[in-house]
Amino acid sequence: MEDIVNAVVLLTNFLVVPATAYGCQLALGALGVTLVYGVLRFSNFAHGETMAFGAMVTILFTWLLQYQGVTLGPLPTALLALPAGMAVTAGLCLLTDRWVFRFYRRSRAQPVMLLVVSVGVMFVLNGIIRFVIGPADRVFTDGARFLFTVRDFKAWTGLSEGLAIKTTQTLSVVVAIILVAALFWFLEKTRTGKSMRAFSDNEDLALLSGINPERVVAVTWLIVGCLAAVAGTLYGLDKSFKPFTFLSLLLPIFAAAIVGGLGNPLGAIVGGFVVAFSEVLLTYPYRKFLAYLGPEGWRPDGLVQFLSTDYKFAVSFFILVVVLLVKPTGIFSGRSS
Amino acid sequence: MSDTPARFPLRLARAPRKPLLFAAMAALIGLVGIGQSWSLALTIMNLCLISAIMTLGVNIQWGYAGLFNAGVMGFAALGGLAGVLVSMPPVGAAWRAGGAGVVLALAMGLVTIAAAMLVYRRLRRPASRKLAVALVVAAGYFAARALFEPAVRAIEGVDPSRTGYLGGFGLPVVLSWFAGGALAAGAAWAAGKISLGLRADYLAIATLGISEIIVAFLKYEEWLARGVKNVTGLPRPVPYEVDLQAAARFREWAESLGASPVELSSIVVKLCYAGLFALVLLVLMWLSEAALRSPWGRMMRAIRDNETAAEAMGKDVTARHLQVFVLGSAVVGIAGAMLATLDGQFTPTTYHPLRFTFLIWVMVIVGGSGNNWGAVLGGFMVWYAWVEAEPLGLWLMDLLTFPLGADHPLRVHLMDSAAHMRLVVMGVVLLLVLRFAPQGLIPEERR
Amino acid sequence: MSFLTGADLVGGYGGPDILRGCAIAAERGEITVVVGPNGAGKSTAMRALFGMLTLRSGSVRLGGEDITALAPQARARKGMGFVPQTDNVFRSMTVQENLEMGAFVRDDDISGTLDEVYGLFPALKDKRRQPAGELSGGQRQQVAIGRALMNRPRVLMLDEPSAGVSPIVTRELFERILDIAQSGVAVLIVEQNARQALELADKGYVLVQGRNRFTGTGEMLLANPEVRQSFLGG
Structure with a gap:
């Protein structure tokens, strides 16, 4: 019996907890991609860099606060700097729209043209980020590292397996829940939010109803900027901030958005968790877990791992391929054309 | 009738545009030869040639058919793998x-x-x-x-x-150029089968994914091509510098020219590569132009310009797209194999999407999508700018921050970061061209 | 001077002109029907009245005011409602939300108008929490009309309301449209289904190749042998 409990704790510690935190981060990223897609109708390849930009601004403000001796006690100081990061990133999104995307929107360019344009934006942002903060790895989390540690857990329960939850993981979940709840309240209950959904659903009819497209687009970028800054910061806090990782995050983020149905916010969240859990489930070595469940003293040979962690990006890709082959509109039927 | 005088000089200006731009490009490379060194100029030119071939491949997909391939990196890396598999001894x-x-x-x-x-x-x-x-x-x-x-x-x-x-098959390395094309074509066929016929964005994301996986595979499967441990010493299709320097006749020749044998040997080797690469470029160029002029090319452009109409006329759009996607990727694979040949080594960690996918896109857009000459020129110009932007940016930054004093922390930071500015420059160039000259330097010809 | 008038309309979608000088007028409390063969420019004329294409010449006046230069959104604010032929509901949104979006430009309390629309189309009230995309064709058409009514329009324009709807449902729909006109709205309908629409019309226009061919009351047009021969299938 105790072995089974140990096995469950083991899985929780190494699989459920990290995957949940990662899922929250991906969901926030995918929400940004899906909102841009729903309202502006193109896949924004610059979204990864937008996240990195938001994280960078948050880091800069965190340093400033730390330099002035301001901290948040057990919580990371970055939390205090986050609103500034969100504001600056939202401003950046509005500016890029003004300077870059608006022209193509007004000339009703093909979506693929906007995609190429977003590659240009990606380059510029990538360069700016490296120029300002450099390409190196930045760890910017402070405060208490753990909500509770393996040792605490073992002392409470007397189990031989431990469970630890990092502050940054808790933060990812809490912040994501708050943000998603606020977003859905906005989309479902407010007039502006409903007009955004209406615009995304049927642009021509929205125009006929007197909805101002520029306002919808501006609100969308504002939200996307905030979401990207939060997603980037949470990811950076939980792992570490390395500018080039955000380009490779594009794949799981797009996979999450497509799995859920591009343009569908609820789908993006579910997609984020599907991708995160599949990634961790398939790359986790089950050797110790099976040893607990099997007969006394037995251990499987090998790691019992479906896929080496080196291939975690392949997981998002395979999910993507399955969805494209089976149901190209995604689980929640986003747009396919 | 009244606008004839105004139009005339414009037409005059347009006629020699192509040769003029290529002459300017040659002059720019010459400038490096005079200002920096001829060996460096040739190095740049060889990479320009390879970039031009890659751009040609992407242009086949984008310019002929409007397909966005975000996985150029992967196909180029497969070409590099072919270099190892064909040329290294088992x-x-x-x-x-x-x-x-x-x-x-x-x-x-x-x-x-x-x-x-x-x-x-x-x-x-x-x-x-x-x-x-x-x-x-x-x-x-x-x-x-x-x-x-x-x-x-x-x-x-x-x-x-x-x-x-x-190890590999121990065959001449030039054969790997064909093998690279074939490997890339195979991967492109699989990627296209899955994602063509769906939204344009899906192809972009699927190819992005495939290229990430290909590079991950090459990094971690050490049994295949040593992964991150790299394969070095790929056999060459051209003579080695040391052999040249050892040959008495070569030394005599160098002496008669008044050049040092070491320097001359390096230039000769690079010229040999340049000759080979130029040959490949010419052949591919000839094939691409012939394809573009053929009924097949006309049909491809018709599909690109109006997919719905082409479909209504009974054209199998998805099948045509698959064809063009495989062909373009094969060309990228050839260029990838050539790159590994030039480097003489295969290093999976150097494959980065900004350099191998998105920079190629800048080349295509700047050069002029849909025009093969434009693609080649774009490959040359953008590669040149990419390489030369670094010393230029450093020099500029040095000049700008000079008043700050040598060890001012801001100056140190800016000098360290100057190299990253070329990313910004590339992005801005891409955006400006897309906005103000979407046809690129050499626009597509309306035939 | 009629309430809504479009005079000497000339224009198209960038290519050759589709409208070649046609004129259409609608009166409050009346139903005006525009019929004509395929490609005659019926829908284009309606779009021109709503400002959805750029006119090369001609003018549009609403209640005496020249609105030729106004964007569609501005015309919506002036009290013009438009129901497109296809894609005329927000599929992913509930019936109620569709109606709310119809009242987007209003800042006052909309519950009264909401009740009126539910009174006109009682079936919608039961389905108000259901996404509009899940409704039947006829009910979807009701949502579309209801959405346009939410702005309390003075002019309601309908592009082929009977398209894709069974004849029985069309009859029912036309009766509701009659109710709407009687409440003082100027109703303008473009119809392929010419006979049924003209039976209802106070005034009818027959357009051919972007020009007015016949104009008269609905009865007159139905009685005109030439119109019957050419446009009503005998």
Whole structure:
């Protein structure tokens, strides 16, 4: 019996907890991609860099606060700097729209043209980020590292397996829940939010109803900027901030958005968790877990791992391929054309 | 009639645009030769030639058919892999240690696929069919891995510091250019099968994914091409500098020119490469132009310009797109193999999407999508700018921050970061061209 | 001077002109029907009245005011409602939300108008929490009309309301449209289904190749042998 409990704790510690935190981060990223897609109708390849930009601004403000001796006690100081990061990133999104995307929107360019344009934006942002903060790895989390540690857990329960939850993981979940709840309240209950959904659903009819497209687009970028800054910061806090990782995050983020149905916010969240859990489930070595469940003293040979962690990006890709082959509109039927 | 005088000089200005731009490009490379060194100028030119070929490949996809391939990096890397597999000598000990195991594992994989297809055909009830197929695939996967893993361990254990992989076929490296094209074409076929016929964005994301996986595969599968341990010393299709320097006739020739044998040998080697690459470029260029002019090319452009109409006329748009996607990727694969040949080594960690995918896109857009000459010019110009932006940016930054004093922290930071500015420059150039000259430097010809 | 008038309309979608000087007028409390063969420019004329294409010449006046230069959104604010032929509901949004979006430009309390629309189309009230995309064709058409009514329009324009709807449902729909006109709205309908629409019309226009061919009351047009021969299938 105790072995089974140990096995469950083991899985929780190494699989459920990290995957949940990662899922929250991906969901926030995918929400940004899906909102841009729903309202502006193109896949924004610059979204990864937008996240990195938001994280960078948050880091800069965190340093400033730390330099002035301001901290948040057990919580990371970055939390205090986050609103500034969100504001600056939202401003950046509005500016890029003004300077870059608006022209193509007004000339009703093909979506693929906007995609190429977003590659240009990606380059510029990538360069700016490296120029300002450099390409190196930045760890910017402070405060208490753990909500509770393996040792605490073992002392409470007397189990031989431990469970630890990092502050940054808790933060990812809490912040994501708050943000998603606020977003859905906005989309479902407010007039502006409903007009955004209406615009995304049927642009021509929205125009006929007197909805101002520029306002919808501006609100969308504002939200996307905030979401990207939060997603980037949470990811950076939980792992570490390395500018080039955000380009490779594009794949799981797009996979999450497509799995859920591009343009569908609820789908993006579910997609984020599907991708995160599949990634961790398939790359986790089950050797110790099976040893607990099997007969006394037995251990499987090998790691019992479906896929080496080196291939975690392949997981998002395979999910993507399955969805494209089976149901190209995604689980929640986003747009396919 | 009244606007004839105004139009005339414009037409005059447009006529010699192509040769003029290429002449300017040659002058720019010459400038490096005079200002920096001829050896460097030739290095830049060789990479320009390879970039031009890659751009040609992407232009076939984007310019002819409007397909966005975000996986150029992966296809180029497959070309590099071909360089290793074709040219390196086979490692006999590794083959004896694990060759059979790897071959068996691959066979097991094929058997699994065949079995899964058989089960799929035999069973009728959807629920049991899915379950059975899943079980067969899972069983096959684990069986193949059980064969594969010990074999890989054995192979990677053979003299790991020098080999630790199966090696190649020991054939002339030039053959790898064909093999690279074929490998990339195969991967493109698979990627296209999945994602073509769906939204344009899906192709972009699918290819982005495939290229990430290809590069991950090349990094971590050490038994195949040593992964991150790199394969160096790929045999060359041209003479080695040391051999030239050792040859008496070459030394005499250098003496008669008044050049140092060391410097001259390096230039001669690079010229040999340049000749080979230019030959490939010319052949591909000729083929591309012929294709563009053929009824096939006309049909491709018709499909690009109005997919719905082409479909209504009974054209199989998806099949045509697959064709053009495979062809373009093959050209990228050829360029990838040439790059590995030029480098003389295969280093999977150097494949970065900004450099190998998105920079190529800048080349295509700047040069002029839909025009092969434009693509080639874009490849040259953008590569040149990419390389020369670094010293130029550093020099500029030095000049700008000079008043701050030598060890001012801001100056130090800016000098350290100056190199990253070229990313910004590339992005801005891309955006400006898209906005103000979407046709690129050499616009598509309306035939 | 009629309430809504489009005079000497000339224009198209960038290519050759589709409208070649046609004129259409609608009166409050009346139903005006525009019929004509395929490609005659019926829908284009309606779009021109709503400002959805750029006119090369001609003018549009609403209640005496020249609105030729106004964007569609501005015309919506002036009290013009438009029901497109296809894609005329927000599929992913509920019936109620569709109606709310119809009242987007209003800042006052909309519950009264909401009740009126539910009174006109009682079936919608039961389905108000259901996404509009899940409704039947006829009910979807009701949502579309209801959405346009939410702005309390003075002019309601309908592009082929009977398209894709069974004849029985069309009859029912036309009766509701009659109710709407009687409440003082100027209703303008473009119809392929000419006979049924003209039976209802106070005034009818027959357009051919972007020009007015016949104009008269619905009865007159139905009685005109030439119109019957050419446009009503005998």
